[in-house]
Each structure stands twice: as structure tokens, then as C-alpha cells.
Amino acid sequence: MARGLRPVQHIVVEPGMSISELLARMDACGVLGAGRLGRAARILAKMFLDPGCSTFLSMAGALVPGGMRQVVRGLVERGLLKAIVTTGANVVHDLLEALGFRHYVGTFRADDARLREERIGRIGDIYVEMGAYVALEKWLRKALEELPAEARARLSGAKLIRELGLRLNDPNSIVATAARKEVPIICPGFIDSVAGFQLWTFSDELGLRLDPLGDLSELMTLVLDAERVGLIILGGGMPKHFLMFTTTFRDGADYAIQITMDRPEPGGLSGAPLEEAISWSKIRPGGDFVTVVCDATIAFPLIVAAALEQLSKQGRKAD
DSSP states (O other): OOOOOOOOOOOOOTTOOOHHHHHHHHHHHSHHHHHHHHHHHHHHHHHOOOEEEEEEEEEETIIIIIHHHHHHHHHHHOOOOSSSEOOOHHHHHHHHHHHTTEEEEETTTTOOOHHHHHHHETTTTEEEEEEEEHHHHHHHHHHHHHHOHHHSSBBBBBHHHHHHHHTTOTTOOOHHHHHHTTTTEEEETTTTHHHHHHHHHHHHHHHHOHHHHHHHHHHHHHHOOOOOEEEESSSSSSHHHHHHHHHGGGOEEEEEEEOOOOSSOOOOOOOOOOOHHHHSSSSSEEEEEEESOOOHHHHHHHHHHHHHHHHHHTTOOOO
């Protein structure tokens, strides 16, 4: 009956074992969530160890305020990401921390009317003071005023974010590190953020015009020039679609990891499994990919830690 089938390898947990060893045993187990998470760690290490692979990260959701800031920044610092595609919100929350503000541990059982009176915004169980956005608006205006008028007249979101990063003095900032390492941050929905609305309030006065096609050109160049493409997709929405559609121009990505909590039944992209992407030529048939159904703030640090451990063992830069 079991001829040709691989038996489930039961996971053995031992004192002192590393994250890499644990996830390798999950991969060997091969089934359910453990198998998928273990496979994700293996694929991520494969991406990072492949010298011909350009790895792209897309992220949606409250990942920066949710504690993922240093995980992402570390990958940029180590030269492991070719570009980031994200929401305006994640950029905004990185900027807030770079300007000296913090996100705070709150509760899902909050009295939101009271939080409003205290000028505190809530993201799940994360709190942020509303005064931070006032400071952001003042800083954004000053940064734009420093740009030449001709630059403001046609500015892609990626170039704007790069200019902002160059004006930050925070070594822990994703935006600042990406600017220094020349890793573009592509934000196709940048206007749909606090910063986007703030830019609108003084765009006519300062002659600011954002060029979304400039973002697409910058990302397409990197994707088309890559020998092989690896995708890390955290959450869904516009960042996922914007990044994955670029791979259709090269007949699909070679590697892909998706971590999502969304479901496929409604037909939305955020919950669509990566298998579906093959029909759109977003992933190559025979590509190495996996969809992990999990909160990205749980799964992403685990697979990154395991992949960095493998890089360290192979003598690649992981620190």
C-alpha cells in the first residue's frame, strides 16, 4: 500500500538543538504546518545560498510595528535582498521609529474611545501616539523642501523613499539602511498611507508629482536582469500582486515562499496559494515554492534564523 511513498518522520526535540536543526526535522516530517514551515526554511536558505538568485521581499500588514523591523533591516544590511515591495504603512512606521517615536504593547481589549481621547492609535494590541504623525508631517515637508524643484516635479515613490532614507540618522531603520545599501523600496500604494495624505496637503504648494511608472520601471529592471528570482511574500494585497506580476515577464519566479493567514475560498489574491500562480506564469512549473498558513510575525523570524544559520555554516556572510 505504501510502495513509493515517503513515511512521515516524527519530530524529535532535544535539549540544545538549534532552530535550523528543528526546522530541518520539521521539513523531514513533511506534513501539515510543520512540514510547510520546514520546507520554507529550506527554500529560503536555498535562495540565499544561490549566487545567481535575486531575492525580493513583499510585505503587507503591521509587520514593522509588529516587531519585524530588525529582521527585515538585517536582511538588507547583509545584502540578501534585491528590493522590497511594501505598503505605505510599513514605510511610515519605520520612519516614526527613526524619528525617535516607539510602538507600545497594548491590548486587544482596549477602550478605544478612551484611546482616542488620549490621542493613541491602536493596531491590534499595538499602540502608537498620534503626535508622532504630526512630527512626521513636519519632517516630510522639510525633506521635500530640500529637494530641487525639478526633482519634485517628477519623483517616483522609490526615489522619494530613498531620499527620505538618506536624511535619517538611525542605523536600525529599514528605510535608511536600504538607501545606504541602494536597495529600492517600492511602494505602489504609498498614497494610501498617512504619509501619502500628508504629502497631498502640500503637494500643490511644493510642486510634488509622484510617478508610479518610475517604481514599476525600477522593479522590472531588477527582475528582468536577474539570473534567477526568489520571492518572499509576507501577507498579500497590492505588494504581493505588484511583485508577482513582474515575474510574468520572465515566465515566473524560480523560488517562492508565501506566509499568509488569508484563505483561498473567496478568490482573493491574499489567500491564493502559490500553486495558482503557475497558471498566471508568476511561478515557473517545477519551481521550488511553498505556502505557509501562519502569522508572519511567528513564521518569518524562524525561517530567517534557520537560513542565516545555514549561511554561516556554508561560510557566507550571515552576521
